[in-house]
Amino acid sequence: MMKQIVFLLMSLCFFTKTFSDNAHKGKIKVLIVDGQNNHSVWPKSTIMMKQYLEETNLFEVDIERTHYLNNSETHKDWLPLANVPEGVEGKPITDPNFNPDFSKYDVIISNFGHRAADWTNETQKSFETYIKNGGGFVSVHAADNCFPEWEAYNKIIGIGGWGNRTEKNGPYLYIDEHDQPKKDYTPGPGGKHGKREDFLVTTYHKKHPITKGLPLSWMHADDECYAYMRGPAENVTILATAVTTLKAAELQQKEPVVMTVNYGKGRIFHTTLGHDTTALECVGFITLLKRGVEWAATGKVKQTKIPADFPTENKTSTREFQYNK
Template identity: 45%
Template sequence: MKKYSFLAIACVIMLALFSACKSGADHRALIITGQNNHNWKVTTPIFKVLLEQTGIFSVDVAVSPDKGGDMNKFTPKFSNYEVIVLNYSGDSWSEKTKSEFIEFVKNGGGVVVVHAADNSFPDWPAYSEMIGLGWGRTEKDGPFVYFKGDKMVIDTTAGPSGGHGERQEFTVRTRNTQHPITKGLPPRWMHGKDELYSKLRGPAKNMEILATAFAPPGKGGTGRDEPILIVTNYGKGRIFHTVLGHGDVDGGPAIQCAGFIVTLQRGTEWAATGQVTQKVPYDFPTAAGTSLRVNYQEMTLEDDLIKIGGYDITKSTKYFVDLQSRIRAEGTTPEKRQQFEHFMIELLENKAATDEGKKLILRELSWMGSDLSIPVITKLLQNPALKDDAKFALARLQPTK
């Protein structure tokens, strides 16, 4: 008995070590698309890249037959994957495919429902239960669900579900900042121009609304705080449902929004594993405004500094604000601050960098810089455009002089 226990413990330790050593794209995701009242041909490759760039997913894509095609031929092997991402809104699947999907989820598979995918399969009760709330449902499927103040409202009024006002930027309110998906997100953040789904209804079983947004009546909205990010459990499976992500012909702000991208990435990891290991990036939007990734890539520190080096007063200050966020979060010791300082000094010495960009850097160095900065700042006293700002920085860095 004693020996057995020892072996069991050793096995557990080995397993733990093994999983700790594992790295790379070892979670398997399948994006399902092929029919959608939205531009799936544009959005699908983008979603694939977004999931791959987390470094934890290998991603396949399954394309269904065209609308009206023979759905019996559509038989994705769900069990080969940990998470199925639905960028699909179209014809019903075959009964066989449906029952395999249900089995997959019941056994602990993850599902991610993006935007119009919650319009799908209104006649398939199990799917309605998985998504919690959706379009095209009626009082037979379940209540309307929304927020009023801090309280979730279950509204059993009869009527069809789904709708949106005019496309707009809107403030998303994170209702639970402790859930793995939303932990560390700001309580309020501005989403890029998108459709604000409203009047969603459904079974709402085993469901939690992680984020909402107010749909202003002035823009055709309901005047309610509508669900934006939803999680449900179905059997052992986890489902993440984001109503965000209306893709335009060229992508567009709804899916360039770092808020959409990051919640999609985190939500997919949670659906696949029940955990989220990804850090919240510096460019996550805040209440102060949207944060769009034009090329769908997170800015690196080097990218930020290149942008700051080209800063002119009429250009965006967001790269500098991101640098400040990085310094706040990571510059917790003198050594760590000096890592930033080296880059900042390089910028001050770079003849191609703008004076306005250098002013921003001088102001930041004035509090977080070290003796390393003093010689290069002293040289800037000779530059009439930067003299005052250099003096300001030196007065703080060398208060006794």
């Protein structure tokens, strides 16, 4: 009798485990890391990206964050929704307890920003190892502003801006007047942008799984066009470009706004788009994010359907964000 009960219990455990494994089976495991971003939209933008990804049923998204700074500009109403704990005062500081187990995930998305404090040495090394061994990474907007002194991070993002980035970090990278990628070693600061506005995004690499089938040009809504980005620029594939309206633009260059980078066996999707709510609501941004995260995780893109409301060359298209939890 006892044996039968034990057998029954074991079967039940096995069944429950199998059932729960199956419920997650096939889903891409995503971790969004955040906490320190000069962009006050950050807790909301994390929620937005999580929801965009999970609504596809392809992804399962966790969030891990560092200490966050008390910031009067922060979208306060989003803090409780994003489960943001009590903040710290003053300058961004290194959070000694921030050490995610990256290896549990297929892809990591960074929603950190300008002047984020360095991660601990241990966390940096663990992240580098994860990417080198084939992990996926996604850098969104100001995530390419942070960690200017971290050599491997600069290689992982390919190019970055601000944080005293200069020629010491590597060349400017852009598409030149002959429509070719160019590494430009002219000295000068890395990172500029003009005013926030609608601007045209042009597909440069038409055959890459992330951009395949997208319109050649589409109007992106209310964003900053990052320009004069520079860095190691190794193993970067430029997928889409835009032209800054900065008055200071002395070069007729097309700025990379969507790109991929290879680092070791790791795949990186990097977009400079995504400054604030409207830019994140652009159907072009949403589509690229979903595809880019899938590609960074798996090397493939199954989401080949182009949304009916995708922006056109003349018209922006946004979806007002409705939080569904």
